Amino acid sequence: MTPVSVDIRNVALSYGTTQVLKDITVSIKPGEFFALLGPSGSGKSTLLRLIAGFNQHSHGSVLVGGKDVTGTPPWKRNVGMVFQNYALWPHMTVEQNVAFGLEERKFPREKVRAKVAAALELVGLSELGKRRPGQLSGGQQQRVAIARTLAIEPQVLLLDEPLSNLDARLRVQTRQELVKLQKRLGITTIFVTHDQEEALTTCHRIAVMDQGVIQQVGSPMELFDHPVNRFVAQFVGSVNLFAGEFRRERGALRFISPKLGDVALPGALEPPAAGYDLAFRPHAVHFEVDGAVASGDAMHLGGAVEGAEFLGEFLRYEIRVGEALVTADVPHERGRAPLAAGTRVGLSVPASELRFVSA
Amino acid sequence: MNRTSPAVVAVALAIAAFLVAFLVIPVATVVYTAFSDGQGGFTLAHFSAFAGISLMRESFANSLYVAGMTVAFSTLIAVPLAYLTVRFQFRGAILIQTLGVLPLVMPAFVGASAMQLLFGRSGSVNLILKDAFGISLPLMEGLNGVIFVETLHYFPFILLNLSAALANIDSSMEESAQNLGSSGWRLFSRIVFPLALPGYVAGASLVFIKVFDDLGTPLVLNVTNMLAPQAFLRVTSIGIEDPIGYVICVILVVFSIAAMAGSWWFVKRRDYAVVSRGGAMAPRRRLTPWQTVLAYGWITLVLLLVLSPHLGILLLSFSKVWSFTVLPEQFTIAHYATVFEDSTRMIWNTFLYCGLAALFDVIIGTAIAYIVLRTALPGRHLLDHLVTVALAMPGVVLGIGYLRTFRGIELPFGGGALTASWLIFVLAYTVRRLPFALRSCMAALQQVHPSLEEAAENLGASRWRTIKRVVVPLMAGGILAGFVTSFITAAVEISETILLTSRESLAPMSYGIYLYMQSIAGRGPGAALGVIAVVLVAVGTYLSHRFVAANTPQNPTGGKP
Numbered sequence: 001m002t003p004v005s006v007d008i009r010n011v012a013l014s015y016g017t018t019q020v021l022k023d024i025t026v027s028i029k030p031g032e033f034f035a036l037l038g039p040s041g042s043g044k045s046t047l048l049r050l051i052a053g054f055n056q057h058s059h060g061s062v063l064v065g066g067k068d069v070t071g072t073p074p075w076k077r078n079v080g081m082v083f084q085n086y087a088l089w090p091h092m093t094v095e096q097n098v099a100f101g102l103e104e105r106k107f108p109r110e111k112v113r114a115k116v117a118a119a120l121e122l123v124g125l126s127e128l129g130k131r132r133p134g135q136l137s138g139g140q141q142q143r144v145a146i147a148r149t150l151a152i153e154p155q156v157l158l159l160d161e162p163l164s165n166l167d168a169r170l171r172v173q174t175r176q177e178l179v180k181l182q183k184r185l186g187i188t189t190i191f192v193t194h195d196q197e198e199a200l201t202t203c204h205r206i207a208v209m210d211q212g213v214i215q216q217v218g219s220p221m222e223l224f225d226h227p228v229n230r231f232v233a234q235f236v237g238s239v240n241l242f243a244g245e246f247r248r249e250r251g252a253l254r255f256i257s258p259k260l261g262d263v264a265l266p267g268a269l270e271p272p273a274a275g276y277d278l279a280f281r282p283h284a285v286h287f288e289v290d291g292a293v294a295s296g297d298a299m300h301l302g303g304a305v306e307g308a309e310f311l312g313e314f315l316r317y318e319i320r321v322g323e324a325l326v327t328a329d330v331p332h333e334r335g336r337a338p339l340a341a342g343t344r345v346g347l348s349v350p351a352s353e354l355r356f357v358s359a
Numbered sequence: 360m361n362r363t364s365p366a367v368v369a370v371a372l373a374i375a376a377f378l379v380a381f382l383v384i385p386v387a388t389v390v391y392t393a394f395s396d397g398q399g400g401f402t403l404a405h406f407s408a409f410a411g412i413s414l415m416r417e418s419f420a421n422s423l424y425v426a427g428m429t430v431a432f433s434t435l436i437a438v439p440l441a442y443l444t445v446r447f448q449f450r451g452a453i454l455i456q457t458l459g460v461l462p463l464v465m466p467a468f469v470g471a472s473a474m475q476l477l478f479g480r481s482g483s484v485n486l487i488l489k490d491a492f493g494i495s496l497p498l499m500e501g502l503n504g505v506i507f508v509e510t511l512h513y514f515p516f517i518l519l520n521l522s523a524a525l526a527n528i529d530s531s532m533e534e535s536a537q538n539l540g541s542s543g544w545r546l547f548s549r550i551v552f553p554l555a556l557p558g559y560v561a562g563a564s565l566v567f568i569k570v571f572d573d574l575g576t577p578l579v580l581n582v583t584n585m586l587a588p589q590a591f592l593r594v595t596s597i598g599i600e601d602p603i604g605y606v607i608c609v610i611l612v613v614f615s616i617a618a619m620a621g622s623w624w625f626v627k628r629r630d631y632a633v634v635s636r637g638g639a640m641a642p643r644r645r646l647t648p649w650q651t652v653l654a655y656g657w658i659t660l661v662l663l664l665v666l667s668p669h670l671g672i673l674l675l676s677f678s679k680v681w682s683f684t685v686l687p688e689q690f691t692i693a694h695y696a697t698v699f700e701d702s703t704r705m706i707w708n709t710f711l712y713c714g715l716a717a718l719f720d721v722i723i724g725t726a727i728a729y730i731v732l733r734t735a736l737p738g739r740h741l742l743d744h745l746v747t748v749a750l751a752m753p754g755v756v757l758g759i760g761y762l763r764t765f766r767g768i769e770l771p772f773g774g775g776a777l778t779a780s781w782l783i784f785v786l787a788y789t790v791r792r793l794p795f796a797l798r799s800c801m802a803a804l805q806q807v808h809p810s811l812e813e814a815a816e817n818l819g820a821s822r823w824r825t826i827k828r829v830v831v832p833l834m835a836g837g838i839l840a841g842f843v844t845s846f847i848t849a850a851v852e853i854s855e856t857i858l859l860t861s862r863e864s865l866a867p868m869s870y871g872i873y874l875y876m877q878s879i880a881g882r883g884p885g886a887a888l889g890v891i892a893v894v895l896v897a898v899g900t901y902l903s904h905r906f907v908a909a910n911t912p913q914n915p916t917g918g919k920p
Contacts, residue, residue, distance in 0.1 A: 052534075052538055054537075074534070074538055075537045079538070084531070091553045091554060091556070101539030101540050149539070
């Protein structure tokens with residue numbers, strides 16, 4: 001089956017007076033592995049269910065393969081969904097579960113059998129066809145759920161938090177298998193998750209959602225390197241964020257922040273309009289060696305160590321600068337003790353790592 | 360928790376002794392008598408004698424037929440109602456909930472005579488039909504009448520169980536089927552109903568047992584060619600020695616236990632709970648205008664039918680004459696006067712017997728709940744199982760068992776024969792209603808987290824003081840609900856009551872209703888007494904719901920231990 005596009009156009013949805021989705025517009029390309037990323041309550045699951053036809057939106061339209069499916073009931077959409085809890089029917093065997101959608105489509109018995117076998121083969125569960133869902137492990141149940149959905153050869157594959165019910169080790173392995181499977185089948189896939197790592201590692205593009213609004217759409221690296229606002233910067237990766245005023249004075253750029261104090265920024269930077277924050281990632285913060293000359297293409301801060309968390313690969317320092325706490329990640333070298341609390345340190349952040357994001 | 364002390368052992372043994380004496384031995388006596396040749400030997404002669412009597416074969420077939428048809432008709436009524444309430448946005452939900460409780464507050468045998476007047480050959484409905492179309496429906500003829508009355512009384516068992524099962528189905532179970540292309544009837548028959556099947560089977564088997572064992576309704580409708588009435592007639596007319604009565608009892612017991620065990624096995628066999636629980640309930644769908652009309656039509660029809668015995672009995676209790684007319688022509692309150700003049704004794708008896716029985720039930724129930732849930736006493740589950748057995752024991756069987764086992768036993772201090780005293784009612788009611796009280800007490804204790812007791816002990820309270828000051832107060836709502844349930848179900852118990860009533864002065868009001876209804880002239884006062892009983896049960900049911908509701912939020916540490 002040739003991959004199809006999914007277009008969401010100006011979709012809005014309310015439950016009573018609560019607006020769950022506000023004017024959502026996004027286009028998912030044919031064959032794309034696309035993530036809806038956001039905290040709980042952001043509307044990402046609602047949007048996914050809307051594509052499957054379970055929620056009726058009050059406004060806008062949903063197009064699958066260029067065809068408007070608004071008003072088409074779920075059972076006529078041919079949009080396959082894998083549920084967060086897998087939703088395997090306990091009164092049927094694995095084979096019966098997988099055969100269900102094919103039987104509903106009135107396929108001849110022989111064809112059903114062949115397709116069920118192929119689907120179970122695809123997820124590597126050929127031997128477990130006669131078991132009941134209750135006799136399978138969580139990981140196996142999830143594969144059955146995927147096989148059941150793929151068996152009907154849907155136009156689009158929807159995955160609702162597919163990894164959230166698996167333990168940590170299995171999660172990474174399953175994640176990689178999902179990527180391979182999607183690549184092999186080339187099916188347009190929409191993946192809902194609240195876990196940024198899952199989204200960053202699996203998907204071609206990600207839509208970050210918050211409070212019923214898509215905040216930003218982009219590739220994983222675009223989102224990380226060029227977040228458009230405070231929310232995206234904070235939700236994708238860790239970040240230092242400071243509100244303040246940017247002033248250009250005699251060629252020099254100053255940042256007057258209520259918390260950080262009065263800081264000189266690299267003069268080459270273009271100051272943003274009002275309403276922007278200064279943002280930089282913890283890993284972009286470098287400790288200055290004593291006596292190093294402050295260079296003009298970096299921001300320099302002075303502070304004292306407040307505390308440190310040891311995370312294995314690196315140490316995460318909290319440095320008190322003025323009234324603010326700056327997070328700085330420093331790679332760990334074997335045997336090196338962390339700096340004691342109260343130690344005075346100089347920090348520098350290269351100009352290329354400084355971002356202005358709207359609040 | 361290990362809390363086995365001599366006191367616990369003593370209490371457990373005392374309860375066990377009580378259950379053996381008043382449940383196990385009477386039932387065993389019945390079974391023994393059915394298989395005994397009178398000289399201590401084993402024989403199947405009584406069974407072949409039973410099979411040789413054509414009336415017995417007919418009664419057996421009739422009982423099966425009536426129970427089966429009642430289940431079928433109850434299913435027809437209950438399944439659409441249950442599906443409607445649980446799955447659709449529907450203003451009638453309150454109506455359906457009312458439908459679920461209304462029939463239960465009116466004992467089937469009470470409503471039966473009113474049904475006769477409304478739906479019988481010359482009842483209101485047929486009079487109207489004959490006038491308008493010249494036809495009449497044999498709704499109340501013979502077995503039809505029993506099926507009709509029992510269906511309207513017992514369908515709530517299926518409705519309640521099935522609704523609960525439907526509400527427990529995770530929404531994703533249905534949505535995934537829709538996602539794979541299923542809808543409408545196929546969705547219901549392939550996914551929804553199979554998933555709710557345990558609930559349905561539990562309800563249906565209960566209906567089957569209740570109808571199969573029922574004595575009061577057939578007797579009031581004057582249908583005697585069924586098993587329970589035959590057992591009653593054999594024992595009362597031929598005598599307590601007649602073996603055929605015991606054969607019938609054994610058949611009743613076997614079917615009851617088989618139906619209960621079957622439903623239990625069925626629910627256990629499928630591991631439904633294993634997969635994906637705790638999700639949201641399915642969002643309620645909107646009804647199309649066409650479906651709305653159909654739904655309200657169905658509910659209205661059922662509601663009218665369900666209300667008919669209530670209305671009928673009310674009309675009857677106020678009617679001076681009601682015969683061959685659609686509605687009574689003259690009204691009077693004389694029947695209530697008659698009842699209060701003649702039957703205060705019976706009302707008092709009901710309060711005495713049922714109050715005592717309910718009290719014993721909650722005491723024993725609380726003790727068993729504590730022993731089962733909070734001690735490590737070996738064999739403690741046996742107590743629980745024994746009580747559950749009482750649930751499957753038909754009242755007829757227990758009644759006959761009591762008469763046979765305790766005949767000739769004299770009460771101390773010149774109290775006369777046990778079987779001729781009022782104590783026998785208290786004992787019989789206590790045993791038969793114990794399962795209800797026990798469920799209530801168990802549920803209440805499960806809501807009390809053990810840490811609450813441990814905290815009390817940690818602060819220096821002894822085990823007995825802990826039970827008294829922490830456990831029982833926290834269980835209070837459940838215990839009260841158990842008391843009320845025991846009381847009201849005992850108040851309208853008829854099978855045992857008919858068997859155990861040796862003279863009228865000892866009779867409780869359920870027997871009074873039955874007795875009045877035997878004669879045309881007694882129908883009015885019988886109906887009046889029935890109204891009083893219904894009001895009693897309705898108030899009790901309401902109170903019991905209140906107790907449970909009031910108790911629930913009081914537990915800060917809810918949940919099962």
